Amino acid sequence: MTGNEIYADFADVYAKGSYTRHGREVAAKMPEVLGHLEHRPQKILDMCCGEGSFAVEMAKRGMRVTGVDASERMLEIANARALIAKVTDHVRFERRDVRVLRYDGEFDLATCWFDSLNYMLTTDDLGKAFGGAARALRPGAYLMFDMQTIHGLINHTRRHEHWIERDSDGIVDIHRAEYDEDTGIASLHITGFLHVGGGKWRRFDEVHRQRAYPEDTIARLLEESGFEVVQSSGNLDGLADLTMEIDRMWWVARRA
Numbered sequence: 001m002t003g004n005e006i007y008a009d010f011a012d013v014y015a016k017g018s019y020t021r022h023g024r025e026v027a028a029k030m031p032e033v034l035g036h037l038e039h040r041p042q043k044i045l046d047m048c049c050g051e052g053s054f055a056v057e058m059a060k061r062g063m064r065v066t067g068v069d070a071s072e073r074m075l076e077i078a079n080a081r082a083l084i085a086k087v088t089d090h091v092r093f094e095r096r097d098v099r100v101l102r103y104d105g106e107f108d109l110a111t112c113w114f115d116s117l118n119y120m121l122t123t124d125d126l127g128k129a130f131g132g133a134a135r136a137l138r139p140g141a142y143l144m145f146d147m148q149t150i151h152g153l154i155n156h157t158r159r160h161e162h163w164i165e166r167d168s169d170g171i172v173d174i175h176r177a178e179y180d181e182d183t184g185i186a187s188l189h190i191t192g193f194l195h196v197g198g199g200k201w202r203r204f205d206e207v208h209r210q211r212a213y214p215e216d217t218i219a220r221l222l223e224e225s226g227f228e229v230v231q232s233s234g235n236l237d238g239l240a241d242l243t244m245e246i247d248r249m250w251w252v253a254r255r256a
């Protein structure tokens with residue numbers, strides 16, 4: 001798995017914070033995006049599904065979703081969400097490292113949202129994640145994902161060298177970010193305090209390491225994995241061109 005038990009504790013912060021908005025917003029856009037591609041997926045593989053917001057939203061619309069993630073705590077929260085939404089018959093969550101997926105042509109859409117693929121710290125790992133997605137998809141199926149660009153990762157790190165977040169739900173976390181120009185890896189040091197009741201707080205520490213890749217490297221890795229690039233752009237609708245200034249890029253690739 002990547003890093004040292006990342007999301008073991010930060011999963012609770014993530015699930016209670018604004019981070020989950022990303023998956024829900026992407027889910028809300030999916031009918032339009034899929035309509036544009038004239039694609040009607042029945043079976044979705046949500047890679048690095050996290051706390052399951054996207055997977056549960058898609059399951060609510062009748063699709064069968066398999067969510068995979070490396071973090072046990074994220075998956076516990078995802079299962080609880082599926083239970084509350086009463087979609088346990090349409091979604092299942094499995095603990096998997098996306099670099100070693102072993103599905104075989106059974107899905108017609110694979111997704112991987114937010115910074116998940118930025119956790120792939122080498123081109124080899126990113127290629128393995130794409131390779132696993134390609135094997136999991138039937139020919140003609142799609143892979144969609146978004147990632148921070150190099151510009152975005154540097155910008156984000158420099159803009160937010162230190163910050164503190166407080167949550168009314170009994171969570172305080174301190175973030176410190178640094179970008180290593182030699183390796184291209186951004187490290188986010190998170191020290192968090194979770195309120196455990198009776199005036200007591202439990203401290204946790206996690207270091208999240210992320211890397212971003214040039215557009216041509218991503219395109220090459222996709223092609224080597226058996227994908228045709230359909231779109232890489234500044235937003236999911238493909239309305240903005242990818243320029244040096246874009247912080248996040250959105251990719252759509254078709255399994256050849």
Ligand SMILES: C[S@@+](CC[C@H](N)C(=O)[O-])C[C@H]1O[C@@H](n2cnc3c(N)ncnc32)[C@H](O)[C@@H]1O
Binds near residue numbers: 006068071112115116
């Ligand atoms: C920023 S969160 C995104 C979660 C979700 N996709 C969303 O949009 O909210 C990144 C997720 O990637 C997962 N992850 C990181 N490296 C992974 C790996 N090698 N295999 C599987 N999951 C991984 C983490 O556990 C975490 O849940």
